[in-house]
Amino acid sequence: MDDKDALVAALMKKLTREKRARELAEKQLEQYSLDIYNTNTELQSSLLKAERNQTELKFLNDISSEISSDTSINELFNKTLSLISTFMESKYGYYIHVLDGEKKLSGQIAPPDCDGSHASALYRQLSSFLDIDVKNVSHRWLINVFEHEEFPDIHWLLSTAVSIKENEALWLVVPYHQDILDEEYLYVLDTARAQLKTGLNRRINEAKILTRNRVLQETIANLESARKQLIQSEKMASLGQLAAGVAHEINNPIGFIQSNLQTLKEYTKDLHTYSDKIGSAIAENTADDGFHQSLKKKLDIDYIFDDVGDLIDSNLQGIERVSEIVLGLKTFTHGGNEKEFISVKINEVIEQSLKIAWNSIKYDYTLNNELTELPAIQGNPGQLQQVFINLFVNAIQAMPEGGTLSITEERLSNAFIINVTDTGMGMDEKTLNQLFTPFYTTKPVGEGTGLGLSISYAILEAHNVEVNVRSEVDKGTTFSLKFLLDSGA
Template structure:
């Protein structure tokens, strides 16, 4: 009766021996295994049953067996340990399961055999609620910020609106503290490199001592063996290098993001100058992908450098606004492709996304100031208007082709060398008759 109860519990329960072979799985696990494995799962290594996360599971199980302490993994750290689906009880909708996992050490009182018991809890509903609350909180913050800015900016000139949009998109605060962030990143990175070298030397010393253990007397031999086992030397040796490498990689990614944000956000007072479009696009992809990780980003350019004469601030802002719109148009999964080509004395920039597209009735209004289809508080309707003005100041053209539920292509064409100093004039007026749009 107890075994039936455990088998029917709405949580996953699995038992693994010290060889990482599966001894028992309850119905929660069995129902989610392929049919051909359900009857013959016993004595099968857990890494074979769930090979996708085999390395992670083996590390956690080894830690439990060696240290004889529980191990926990929560969905915020690793959302999908096992490749399971979670079904909504009413709608039947299936989504990837968010999971909390706990591994406990257990011991057979009769045989003395040690096991690890895996408890797996489906927390998809809680995770969805938590994320919904996060989105709601962010939406409320954006709405409050938007209202505060609108009250201050309604009777300002268009140049002030452009600067306000830049502040909202790139984050002046982040640009201002980038230098302060880089200082601790620098010494932490140096310390990690030194720590890696120290760890390598210590491991070499320990391995050298162990290789000569047979030359010591029996008492000293036993003491050294006990010292290695009590401090779990093999586990430390296996994990320490990988942990240092993972920390170094993460620190490098943080450094790259901060550096790109600083370079992208800095205002330049020199006016018209040479702008490398390829560098700007690479910086832009780094920044946007850090904030919007759902789409897959691709940069297509056969040339190493594509230069134009222009004002870098407005050009960067225009491209960023278009890229943010593309990222926000993709809800769950999709692709954003940014390409740069030279065509005679002009540069063609295309931004393609596989998002929700633009309805035909809205296509002719997308460049109008304050026009937005986003919920109230989630957008001011200035992004494409600001982009159009910046491109027009550089004597360029911007066109949009879109089909609802299929995607959107934004094409920007700017001359490499403007014919006069119009790029210095931030007060250019948007003329609706000048807007070029196409519907696919």
């Protein structure tokens, strides 16, 4: 009996141990299963959150791509509206332009199977429901509860606006269909709005810059046109001062050409008479040598033959003189394309300038031209001629009682200097300081525009010519022009 009791007691202990072990294993299994469940739940939550974050990042990246593109403001807002509607899983979306209190629907999103009347009815409802105006622009998205029996699936209205001007704003309105609005969506939308505002400001600033550039280009074009007119006017003013002299220089050769032609006409008559009488004598067989010599002497035929050559040479010289003056005037008044520089022989420019001004110089002034053959430069011959004519005219006017006009040169390793010197009245320091100031002149009213030297200075600057002026009262003035040589000269 004692052995049986002991065996039963041992079995009971074993059963108790096994029961406890089973209960412990069940608890461990239950905890393990719970842990697995919780882990799976967390993984699913993390996966959903990661997918959501990926969706949000893609949405913001798409917004950023549109903003950085070169699309117009309208295209940008329409594309942004489409991206926001897709992100919020909204069937609808509206882009509204407000100007001076007037609202205009500039874009909308609607389901493919939705007729236009339904989308328009929703727009009318939300337009009257929301206070869409330029005064109600917020820096964030606005949230409004929306309940309407015609649109039971819409529970919220999300709206935001961006100002363009004081009287102009652009609104985006997106209906939301879910019962609960996740706050995290609003943070993402606020980020998108900030990006949109940045993109809009960039486009507005670019438009302003383009407008200012266009105005600036128009202003530059107007200034360039005015400058050309000013240069041309000064040319005509200089030419007007020299007009009488130029006319005299042209009339002189024309006068002796006319006289020579009249003489040639008379010589032609004598030659015709000589030819006719010789012919008659030959016909009558009386044309002996005595008759021939007598007729030649009577009509001065030998003298006529000698003088005809001189008359023709004189006419050719006169025509060449007129051609030179006309060529000089043509170069002076039509200097070619101002912006195109060509190879220019400065000696020829100065010679042509002297020919135009010669009648004003030759009677009361001594010309001392000591220039040798100078290297060619790149420049505009008409403009350079205008400069030298202006310097010569000013020098003459500075010597009312006569004097000497000298043109000398200095040679440097990389340049040459042309000095134009007069022995006139000279200038004091005050006049020298304002010498190139536009409209400044010491001449009486009506005798000078005050533009000649300022325009000449601008021309020389464009030719990269350094200008130096030395003057002493009652002794004279020297203008020194330093022309740089081309590297290949």
